[in-house]
Amino acid sequence: MQTEKVIDHIVNWLKDYAEKAQVKGFVIGISGGIDSAVTSILCAKTGLDVLCIEMPIHQAESHVSRGQEHIKQLKKRFPNVQNTRTDLTPIFNEFTTEVSLEGKEAVVNMALANTRARLRMTTLYYHAGLYGLLVAGTGNKVEDFGVGFYTKYGDGGVDLSPIADLMKSDVYELAKVLNVPNSIIEAAPSDGLFGDARSDEDQIGASYPELEWAMRMKNEGKLERDFTGREKKVFKIFTRYNRNNQHKMIAIPVCEIPTELK
Numbered sequence: 001m002q003t004e005k006v007i008d009h010i011v012n013w014l015k016d017y018a019e020k021a022q023v024k025g026f027v028i029g030i031s032g033g034i035d036s037a038v039t040s041i042l043c044a045k046t047g048l049d050v051l052c053i054e055m056p057i058h059q060a061e062s063h064v065s066r067g068q069e070h071i072k073q074l075k076k077r078f079p080n081v082q083n084t085r086t087d088l089t090p091i092f093n094e095f096t097t098e099v100s101l102e103g104k105e106a107v108v109n110m111a112l113a114n115t116r117a118r119l120r121m122t123t124l125y126y127h128a129g130l131y132g133l134l135v136a137g138t139g140n141k142v143e144d145f146g147v148g149f150y151t152k153y154g155d156g157g158v159d160l161s162p163i164a165d166l167m168k169s170d171v172y173e174l175a176k177v178l179n180v181p182n183s184i185i186e187a188a189p190s191d192g193l194f195g196d197a198r199s200d201e202d203q204i205g206a207s208y209p210e211l212e213w214a215m216r217m218k219n220e221g222k223l224e225r226d227f228t229g230r231e232k233k234v235f236k237i238f239t240r241y242n243r244n245n246q247h248k249m250i251a252i253p254v255c256e257i258p259t260e261l262k
Contacts, residue, residue: 054083141165
C-alpha cells in the first residue's frame with residue numbers, strides 16, 4: 001500500500017466533502033483505540049475544526065488513559081483540534097433503572113452494551129449540530145463490511161467513513177506513519193462497551209489478521225469445506241458474523257408498493 005498517498009487521498013476527500021457540505025469540520029469520539037486515533041489525525045490534517053470527545057461509561061482505566069494521551073498529543077500537533085469530555089455514566093445508570101433487566105444475562109449485557117454506543121452517537125450528533133460539524137466514523141473495512149462488528153445506529157451512526165475501505169492491517173500501517181502513540185498501536189483492539197478490558201478477539205473468537213484472511217477467502221468464492229483445523233474454524237466464525245449482520249451492511253429495506261396498488 002502506498003501509505004503516504006493513501007493518507008493524502010483521505011485527507012483531501014475529507015476536506016472536499018466538508019467544504020461541499022458547508023460545515024466547519026468534524027467531531028469524533030475518542031476511545032483510546034487505534035481506529036479513532038487514526039481517524040482523528042486524518043481529520044486534523046485537513047486544517048478544519050476537529051472536536052474530539054471522550055464519552056466514558058464505566059470505562060476501563062487503560063482505555064481512558066490511552067485516549068487522553070492521544071488527545072494531548074493531537075492538540076500539541078494541530079492547533080485546529082479541541083476536546084471535551086461528556087461523562088455518560090450517570091445517564092447510563094439512570095437508563096438501567098428505568099428499563100427491565102430481566103432475561104438471560106448475556107442478552108441483557110449485549111443490549112446494554114449497544115445502548116452505550118447509542119448514547120455516544122447521540123452525544124456526537126448533539127455537538128455536531130451545535131458547532132456545524134460532521135460526525136466522522138471510525139469503522140474499518142473488516143468491521144464494517146466483513147463481520148459487522150459495530151452497533152447499528154451507535155458507532156455505525158455517522159456522516160462519513162474515512163477508513164472504511166481500509167483493512168485493520170492497513171490502519172496499523174497508517175498509524176505508524178501518522179505517529180499514533182505506541183501505547184495505542186500495541187494495545188489489543190477493544191470496543192470498550194462492557195466496562196472492562198476484554199478485546200475484540202475475546203468477543204469474536206478470531207483475530208483481525210485471521211478475519212482479513214477469511215474475508216479474502218470468501219471474496220474468492222471459497223467454502224467452509226475447503227479448509228481444515230483452525231482455518232476452518234476461523235472461516236466458520238467469519239461466515240456466521242457476516243451472515244447474521246447483513247442487516248447492518250445493507251440499506252434499510254423499503255417495502256415498495258406496486259404501481260397498480262397506488
